[in-house]
Amino acid sequence: MSLRALGNKLFGSASNITMAEASTRVKELIDEHSTIVFSKSYCPYCSSTKRTLQQLKADAFVIELDQDSDGSALQDALEDLSGQRTVPNIFINKKHIGGNSDLQRLDKAGELENLLRNAGSLKL
Numbered sequence: 001m002s003l004r005a006l007g008n009k010l011f012g013s014a015s016n017i018t019m020a021e022a023s024t025r026v027k028e029l030i031d032e033h034s035t036i037v038f039s040k041s042y043c044p045y046c047s048s049t050k051r052t053l054q055q056l057k058a059d060a061f062v063i064e065l066d067q068d069s070d071g072s073a074l075q076d077a078l079e080d081l082s083g084q085r086t087v088p089n090i091f092i093n094k095k096h097i098g099g100n101s102d103l104q105r106l107d108k109a110g111e112l113e114n115l116l117r118n119a120g121s122l123k124l
């Protein structure tokens, strides 16, 4: 299992961060991780993306927005940054890839592995 997951489970507590703070956190996460998936734990499109990345043995960082106390603010910030509100919202090498359909298209075209390799997200 090379996917790493993050989700600060807090029970019923609302987010207190501002839009500017959420935006900063999203940018930091994208900068810190060569491959990052903003996901929701129950989302079937996210499961498909995570499965594909696992099959390729990619070192991808996954943040489950529905399990993060600031998830809703982060989703707003992601929409602002990428123009995409849906999850999965995928970035490789700081580049916005899109959602699951975009990732699957890249995989079928044989381009995903190279993107991951160039990002340093593949070990071999």
Ligand SMILES: N[C@@H](CCC(=O)N[C@@H](CS)C(=O)NCC(=O)O)C(=O)O
Binding pocket: 040, 042, 043, 044, 045, 046, 085, 086, 087, 088, 098, 099, 100, 101, 102
């Ligand atoms: N075509 C998109 C579909 C993604 C999608 O519809 N995701 C749902 C969750 S399963 C979503 O983001 N709904 C809005 C939300 O959760 O705020 C893809 O391939 O990624």
